[in-house]
Amino acid sequence: MVYVKWTFRVVVLVLVAAFLHYTLPQRDIVRIVGTENRRVDFGENSWFWAAPDAGNATTSERDVFIIQTVYPNGNTMEFRNEDTGWGWPPYFKLDTHSLQTEMADLVSTAEEPKWVAIKHYGWRNNFYTIFPNAVGVRAVAGPDVRLIPWTNIAILTALAALLLFAWRVWVQFRERTIDPLMDDVEVATDEARDRARGVWGRFAGWLGTWRGKPRK
Known part of the structure; x- marks a missing residue:
């Protein structure tokens, strides 16, 4: 990858x-x-x-x-x-x-x-x-x-400044919007996993009640 x-x-x-x-x-x-x-x-x-x-x-x-x-x-x-x-x-x-x-x-x-x-x-x-x-x-x-290629220097400088501005906007957008959402998704996933484990544990315990006691 x-x-x-x-x-x-x-x-x-x-x-x-x-x-x-x-x-x-x-x-x-x-x-x-x-x-x-x-x-x-x-x-x-x-x-x-x-x-x-x-x-x-x-x-x-x-x-x-x-x-x-x-x-x-x-x-x-x-x-x-x-x-x-x-x-x-x-x-x-x-x-x-x-x-x-x-x-x-x-x-x-x-x-x-x-x-x-x-x-x-x-x-x-x-x-x-x-x-x-x-x-x-x-x-x-x-x-x-x-x-001296002044025109190219001016154009490339302007492009570099534009790319830097776009990158800063993306970083701020990611920090303010995407990262909190990903954190919420991760927390929700952990909570769902814990609940699933709890349900499975209770189900396993219930199955255990149906087992016969060991013979002496």
């Missing part, structure tokens, strides 16, 4: 961590090397794509903006550029086309690099062909600039 309890806790913790890692904003310092408009037919990976641009119809296929980038170490990364609208995650992004123009203006070469910080959420997975969604971009001084 203990293993089941800890397994359940670990699974819940992993799911919550994966949800936060996918949803919370991240920033990558990269060099933009190209932008394109790609036709995408959605299949099993449709969960990992955002809704169509605001005002456009929902279909099983549509054009999606793609940003091609290179990290300072030479590794590559592709980002999609889609509106999030009023859905989840709540980035309220409605400026896909403007952002694509900014990205195109920041394209650079290895000889004359322009380093930028792309703010995004989501994952890159080659097997399911999914891409993180870019929600913002800004130029930075160089590839070694240090960026």
